[in-house]
Amino acid sequence: MNRHAGRADRSGLEASLGHRFATPDLLGRALTHISGLSGANARSGSYQRLEFLGDRVLGLAVSAMLYAEFPHATEGELSRRLADLVRRESCAEVAAAWDVGPYLRLGPGEVQSGGRGRQAILADVCEALIGAVFLDGGFEAAAGLVRRAWEPRMLSPRRALQDSKTALQEWAQARGKPTPVYSETERSGPAHAPSFVVTVAVEGCEGAAGVGTSKRLAEQDAAEAFMRREGFGPLPPAPAPAEGQDP
Structure with a gap:
């Protein structure tokens, strides 16, 4: 089955994430944009709730990494590093590295307007996937996913730490x-x-x-x-x- 169909076999994405879902429906929901659904329950079936959860899990996981890696850093420096690492642009870059675009479930309008590569959607899906892994495998699984994707960025910041x-x-x-x-x-x-x-x-x-x-x-x-x-x-x-x- 062609994975570019958006709802097709997701084993390649699971390999990129380093996590095999025990509950595949969670992965499917994390990849579903509201435009890909219809009816009164469209919003609840999209990735929005998982995005909310994943945002908090990401912040905690990255904060723990920073606390351990920079024992002499002040609270202010840790906050600047955290803000840089979890910014929307960084999340979109991580989602692009996972190659999530082909797996997204989007409405025809979003597909035609380039939604599979849109930064805002990629950032949202990145957080939703973290939330889905958290629900599927617990905090350690989600923290491992975050560590694999964010540790290189943490050790080699791409921009000045003070915005x-x-x-x-x-x-x-x-x-x-x-x-x-x-x-x-x-x-x-x-x-x-x-x-x-x-x-x-x-x-x-x-x-x-x-x-x-x-x-x-x-x-x-x-x-x-x-x-x-x-x-x-x-x-x-x-x-x-x-x-x-x-x-």
């Missing part, structure tokens, strides 16, 4: 300025693939604009543009104390 908005806010506060203000100045594109332009204003400074597929990403881009112009950027994490020194 640009936080860095810009701290820069402004250090100079006695109010918190930077972000304003949406333009929105374009279709509803399923919007584009936002956001401008950041800092008291006494020229504003800067950023673009993104969400307001949050556009705000980050605006902060980055401001910092590039002013010649500074997100701070690196503080070094671990030398052996024998108090953290």
